[in-house]
Amino acid sequence: MSTTTLILIYLGVALVGSMVPFLRSYFAHFHNLVNLVISACLEGGKIHLYRDGSGQTTGSAVLPFKRALISYAGYTGASVAAIGLLYLVLKGHYHLVIYLYLGLSVVALLLWIRNAYGVLWGLSTVVLLALPVFFRYETVLAIPVNINFETLLVHIGIFLASVLFLQSMIGAVQVCRQAFMSRSNPKRKAVLVQTKFIPAVVLGIILFGQTVLAGYFFALNFISLPFSLDMDLPNQLLAAKDVIWSTVSGSLK
Known part of the structure; x- marks a missing residue:
């Protein structure tokens, strides 16, 4: 089975899992x-992860505008990281995907994550990713079940990259939806839409x-769909984004 097919399968699995309450969070x-x-x-500080899937x-940073910019950088960085992991998967560097995320989880546990649920989530993630790596190199222990850990690591790497990519898409859609909610709505919790300096709808549309x-x-570079879209619309969106940010920067001076 090709890597592209596995990516599509695991994207589907990740989508179904995002509809199950426990797996969604x-x-x-x-x-x-x-x-x-x-x-x-x-901005410094610690990280708190919650049971409802938020964090x-x-x-x-106390200024809403500054926090919004930092939050925007976080969402953008997560999307870039997801694309990067998928690129590594297609290049066959499945183990590197696991090592990178495992390393990030360990560092986050040591330096930033400080609430109980976040620590529990981080420890479970480290264990789930570290055990297959350990058994891949450990040949002394007798395991009652015959498992090809090399193949298992391939599937874990693809699944991890797929989950991160899908969740980055879902997160952006949720923020965009919150941007159109009234400020009194308790579901409007994303930091990105709290600023009044720039209309929340504008930030939501930019992120979306x-x-x-x-x-x-x-779709164009990783799963090789047999069609190509006209790039005029994306170019126009990028141009509009540049105009918005240049206007904001000019008003700050």
């Missing part, structure tokens, strides 16, 4: 971890637009 934190680690690096940092571009880039 567990899978969401694969994206949240990357997003919040970037935010923690930019936040306790950084020092770049998510659409990421999805198009994925």
